[in-house]
Each structure stands twice: as C-alpha cells, then as structure tokens.
Amino acid sequence: MKLQLAALAPLALLLSACTTVQPVFKDNGSRTSPCVEGGPDSVAQAFYDLRLEQPAQGLPNATQLAKYRPYLSDRLYQTLLKADSDPQKEATLRGDIFSSQAAGATSASVADSSSIPNHDARNIPLRVKLSRDGDKPQSWQDEVLMIHEGTCWAVDDVRYLGPAPHIEGGSLSQRLLR
Known part of the structure; x- marks a missing residue:
C-alpha cells in the first residue's frame, strides 16, 4: 500500500501543477516614483482633469x-x-501635445475600462471624448494608452484620432522620438 501511495505522489504533484493558473504577465516592472491609485480609466480621467484645471x-x-x-x-x-531640453523639439511642438487639437480641450471623458475583456492586460488603450467650448464648439476623440507599472496604472502614450491633428506622427511618443 505504501508503494502505491509513493507512486501516486509524483502523479498528484504533476496534476496539481497542471491546474495552477498563472497570470499572463509575471512582472509589471518596477516603479520608484509616486503614482495615482486606481484603475486605468480613473487614473486617465484624473490626468485629464488636471490638464483641464x-x-x-x-x-x-x-x-x-x-x-x-x-x-x-x-x-x-x-x-x-x-524633449524639454532639446530646443529643436521645443520649437516644433506647439499647442496642446496631449490632444490632437492645438487649442486643447475644455472637457474630457475617459471611456470606462470595465468593457475591456482582458483583465490581465499590461496595457489598455482607452478612448477619450474631448470637446472645446467657444465660438466654434468642437468635439473629437483621442486614445490614451495606459500601462501597468508595478502596482500603478500610468499614461504611456496619446494617439491622435481627431480630425486633422495638429501634431504629425499619429501619437505623442512617435512625435517625441523624431
């Protein structure tokens, strides 16, 4: 009987290893700087609220x-x-660099991330509805790419999706790397 149990122990161990669920990613990297608590949508909304203020x-x-x-x-x-220390880049980047419209927005609403099916995602693109009040009201959408660093969600890029973006390159990161 002891021999049968000893023979089954490795098999049981092997089967338990097969049923262990591993996350899609093991390491989110480190982050030594402070961050804002919350999910990707709430952090993105807080960032845009700061920009509006x-x-x-x-x-x-x-x-x-x-x-x-x-x-x-x-x-x-x-x-x-x-980029801030590069006078050439500073001269070419005018207007609101976090928006596809040069004048920037007067209101912003970040899409809810609960509609994202993959909860283990390391990065999540979220649509942002932006608008500008004034003589000629405008509204458009851009996309903010949120990345998971350590235990924090942070803005990693802005994709310009509005009509006739004032900055070439398609996204903030692409434009900064030129």
Whole structure:
C-alpha cells in the first residue's frame, strides 16, 4: 500500500501543477516614483482633469512635469524630460501635445475600462471624448494608452484620432522620438 501511495505522489504533484493558473504577465516592472491609485480609466480621467484645471501649451516645463509625474509612465516621463531640453523639439511642438487639437480641450471623458475583456492586460488603450467650448464648439476623440507599472496604472502614450491633428506622427511618443 505504501508503494502505491509513493507512486501516486509524483502523479498528484504533476496534476496539481497542471491546474495552477498563472497570470499572463509575471512582472509589471518596477516603479520608484509616486503614482495615482486606481484603475486605468480613473487614473486617465484624473490626468485629464488636471490638464483641464491647468491647461498648458507645448512641451511641459519642469514644474508641469513634476505635477504630471504621478500620472505618467517612466518611459513617457523620461522622453518628455529629454524633449524639454532639446530646443529643436521645443520649437516644433506647439499647442496642446496631449490632444490632437492645438487649442486643447475644455472637457474630457475617459471611456470606462470595465468593457475591456482582458483583465490581465499590461496595457489598455482607452478612448477619450474631448470637446472645446467657444465660438466654434468642437468635439473629437483621442486614445490614451495606459500601462501597468508595478502596482500603478500610468499614461504611456496619446494617439491622435481627431480630425486633422495638429501634431504629425499619429501619437505623442512617435512625435517625441523624431
């Protein structure tokens, strides 16, 4: 009887290994900077709310970047820091760089991420409905790419989907890397 149990032990161990569920990704990377708590949609909405409260044109300066830091991925933050020190890039990036329309938005509504079927996703693109009040009201959609870093969700890129985007390249990251 002991021999039969000893023979079944490795088989039981093997079967238990087959039923263990592993996440799609094991390591989200590290993040040493502070972040905003919440899911991808709430962090994105908080970022756009900050932008609406304190609108800015062109590349963010060091003070603005410090305010944006908890919302931005490490990669996007470093790319923006590098671009801010490049006078050539600073001269070519005018208008609201976080929007496909140069004047920027006066309201923003980020799509709910609960409609995303893959809850193990490392990155999630979310549509953002933007509008601008004024003499000629405008409305458009852009897309914000949220990435999971460590335990945080952060803005990693903005894709310009609005009509006739004022910045070439299709996305903020593509434009900054030129």
